[in-house]
Amino acid sequence: MAHRYRTPQAFRAFTRVYLLLAGALYGPYFVELGLGHTGTERNLWFALLFACCTQLIFCGLYRSMLSLEDLFARRNSSMYANVDVIKVPEMVELIRQQLLEIESKSLQESTH
Amino acid sequence: MSIAFTVLDEKPSLARSHALTQPYCSLGRMGELERHDSPWTRVATSHSVTYAPVRKSNAYVRAMNNYVVDLFASIVAAARVLCAFDVFLSLAFTTTSTCLYWFLDMDAAVNISWTAVSFAIIIPITSGISLSFQRREKALAELGMLLGHLTSIWSCAHSWLVPSTRKEGGPKLVLLLDNFVEAPEQKREELRTLFDALLVALIAYLDAERWGRARNTIRCIGGGVEQCERMAIAHGSRMQFAGHMHRVRVLCQDFKRAGLDGGQCHRLDQYVTIALAAYERLCAINECVALVQIEPLSVTACKIHASASMRACPPVCMRIPQPCLRRRIREP
Numbered sequence: 089m090a091h092r093y094r095t096p097q098a099f100r101a102f103t104r105v106y107l108l109l110a111g112a113l114y115g116p117y118f119v120e121l122g123l124g125h126t127g128t129e130r131n132l133w134f135a136l137l138f139a140c141c142t143q144l145i146f147c148g149l150y151r152s153m154l155s156l157e158d159l160f161a162r163r164n165s166s167m168y169a170n171v172d173v174i175k176v177p178e179m180v181e182l183i184r185q186q187l188l189e190i191e192s193k194s195l196q197e198s199t200h
Numbered sequence: 201m202s203i204a205f206t207v208l209d210e211k212p213s214l215a216r217s218h219a220l221t222q223p224y225c226s227l228g229r230m231g232e233l234e235r236h237d238s239p240w241t242r243v244a245t246s247h248s249v250t251y252a253p254v255r256k257s258n259a260y261v262r263a264m265n266n267y268v269v270d271l272f273a274s275i276v277a278a279a280r281v282l283c284a285f286d287v288f289l290s291l292a293f294t295t296t297s298t299c300l301y302w303f304l305d306m307d308a309a310v311n312i313s314w315t316a317v318s319f320a321i322i323i324p325i326t327s328g329i330s331l332s333f334q335r336r337e338k339a340l341a342e343l344g345m346l347l348g349h350l351t352s353i354w355s356c357a358h359s360w361l362v363p364s365t366r367k368e369g370g371p372k373l374v375l376l377l378d379n380f381v382e383a384p385e386q387k388r389e390e391l392r393t394l395f396d397a398l399l400v401a402l403i404a405y406l407d408a409e410r411w412g413r414a415r416n417t418i419r420c421i422g423g424g425v426e427q428c429e430r431m432a433i434a435h436g437s438r439m440q441f442a443g444h445m446h447r448v449r450v451l452c453q454d455f456k457r458a459g460l461d462g463g464q465c466h467r468l469d470q471y472v473t474i475a476l477a478a479y480e481r482l483c484a485i486n487e488c489v490a491l492v493q494i495e496p497l498s499v500t501a502c503k504i505h506a507s508a509s510m511r512a513c514p515p516v517c518m519r520i521p522q523p524c525l526r527r528r529i530r531e532p
Contacts, residue, residue, distance in 0.1 A: 099324040104286070106320045111294025114317075115301040118294075120309040122302065127309075132302055139294045146317075147287040148278065149325045155281065156332035159339050159486065160406045171277055174340060176406045180399045183347050187354050187395060191388075194358035198375050 100153070107150055111143050335485055342482040349475035350398070353448060356468055357391060362459035379458040387458075394451065398444040402479075405437035406486065438483060445476055 122135030152171075160174050224240035244251050301308055361373040380387045409430050452468040460468075 099328050103321055103324045103328070108286075108290050108293055110317060110321065111290055112297035114312060115294075115297035116308045116310045117312040118298045119301045119306060120311050122298075123306070123309055132299075135298055135302070136295055139298050140291055143290050143294045144282060144287070146321055146325075147284075147290055148282055149329070150321075151281045151284060151287070153325050153328040153332060156329060156336060159336050162407055162409065171281065172336065174336065174343065176343070177403050179343065179347065180403050183351060184396075184399060186351055190351075190355050190358055191392075194375065194377075197359075198378055 103150060107146055111139060339482060339485045342478045345478035346475050346482065349471045353468060353471050354395060365459055376455060376458055376460060394444060394447055401437055401441040401444055405434060405441055408434035408437055448472055
């Protein structure tokens with residue numbers, strides 16, 4: 089069964105490296121944006137803002153993928169944002185309460 | 201007497217006389233928003249079922265409040281996702297590169313297609329998210345299967361009736377746990393302790409740090425040793441859980457001494473088997489090891505092992521010393 093549930097390791101490694109390089113590789117494009125249609129405008133701040141926003145979008149997607157990689161919530165897990173993780177202690181605590189409820193009902197029945 | 205009747209005893213006048221006779225909602229109004237009390241809420245009250253009452257405030261104010269809170273929470277969640285060294289590093293690269301081109305070589309400005317980005321970044325990320333969500337849903341289903349069957353075993357042990365083994369009169373059918381001749385209370389306590397240990401072992405196993413999939417490591421800077429340590433911790437918890445499940449199975453067989461017949465015992469055993477199978481699948485989803493090897497004689501490679509079949513830590517133990525490897529290569 090295990091082979092079906094592996095997320096591709098190469099995807100993650102390649103995306104991570106390319107994500108770091110993409111901003112540098114696309115430098116000329118952002119400069120082109122700063123120069124505008126006519127090529128005479130000098131808007132460096134717009135070029136930087138667009139470049140940063142693009143990188144933030146890509147990085148956000150990548151981090152979302154990474155945070156899903158580790159399915160279960162951990163104590164002191166500061167590596168990822170833990171947004172979509174499965175909170176096992178909470179789930180098991182509910183089960184514990186259910187077990188106690190079943191037991192108490194059973195004891196009530198046995199005393200009747 | 202079942203649990204349902206125990207609940208009904210609390211409101212005998214209303215609940216017994218109207219059980220299953222009152223509609224839960226009007227079929228003609230399905231899909232419409234019922235602003236205040238629905239018919240099912242009255243039935244729920246009669247059965248002592250708690251539910252969230254509808255607050256009688258302005259719906260538009262509530263909706264706007266929810267929207268604002270949701271928006272703010274989304275911003276916070278996005279900020280938490282983006283707070284990482286990788287993000288700052290890529291931002292630094294981007295701004296530095298743009299500034300360098302701007303000040304040093306403005307003539308290099310050119311319109312570059314984004315097709316390469318979509319192939320190199322977007323497709324792997326979207327595929328990765330999709331695959332991860334499939335794993336997550338599968339893991340939730342397996343966890344539900346495991347916990348559901350454990351609850352079933354517990355419930356069966358506390359509700360099944362067996363012929364009484366006591367000779368001095370009394371009821372002919374008694375609860376399974378009460379039918380142990382020697383200290384039934386001790387048997388209850390034993391079952392309670394066993395399930396307590398079982399559930400805690402499950403939490404501990406799933407709380408253990410994964411050793412490979414969530415993070416790449418490099419062997420030559422100590423990644424192998426770190427992975428081995430993490431693997432040993434996780435496998436320790438896993439062995440504990442397996443041991444407790446074995447004790448549950450033994451306990452199910454022990455119920456034969458309390459008068460449970462073989463067929464019912466086999467049914468309980470099936471529950472244990474299904475729970476164990478779900479647990480193994482959960483382990484397979486949780487554990488996969490990846491170790492990047494960087495060694496003089498080997499090309500950088502990514503080895504992926506399913507740890508379910510591993511006994512110790514093969515990535516380190518299976519490493520062949522370099523002199524041996526050279527000797528083998530030279531030998532015909």
